[in-house]
Amino acid sequence: MWNPLSWVMEAAAVMAIVLANGGGEGPDWQDFVGIICLLIINSTISFIEENNAGNAAAALMARLAPKTKVLRYGQWQETDAAILVPGDIISIKLRDIIPADARLLEGDPLKIDQASALLDSDKSQLNN
Numbered sequence: 001m002w003n004p005l006s007w008v009m010e011a012a013a014v015m016a017i018v019l020a021n022g023g024g025e026g027p028d029w030q031d032f033v034g035i036i037c038l039l040i041i042n043s044t045i046s047f048i049e050e051n052n053a054g055n056a057a058a059a060l061m062a063r064l065a066p067k068t069k070v071l072r073y074g075q076w077q078e079t080d081a082a083i084l085v086p087g088d089i090i091s092i093k094l095r096d097i098i099p100a101d102a103r104l105l106e107g108d109p110l111k112i113d114q115a116s117a118l119l120d121s122d123k124s125q126l127n128n
Helices: 006-016 028-065
Strands: 067-072 075-080 087-091 108-114 123-126
Touching: 006 028
Parallel strands: none
Antiparallel strands: 067 075, 067 087, 108 123
16 A cells, blocks of 8 residues: 555545534544555555566565476486586577587587677687
8 A cells, every 4th residue: 555546545544534514514524435455456466466476576586486407417417507616518409599608529510609698799609
């Protein structure tokens, strides 16, 4: 309830209670209850939407977390790129994102698009 629309609705609810309709009548309870119900509905919808957005962001981050195939203990394993250590041997194929600094041990020369790392469109030819 911390936004300008809620503040206006809260002020309207307070005015419905404090100010009389005129002519000696009491506070306008129907308007007060209606405004409070709208505030509660608005708060509930906002909470649900923010919770869903947080869950969607977390799911997206988990899906985008780089994974790689690494040779450890004589077997190829798929693991998070965040836990690579110097000396790990990784396997890459066409269109893979290289998850760390790497040295080419064997294979054909690579063409690497370094635009995401260098913020330009430099394409480098690397040889063994």
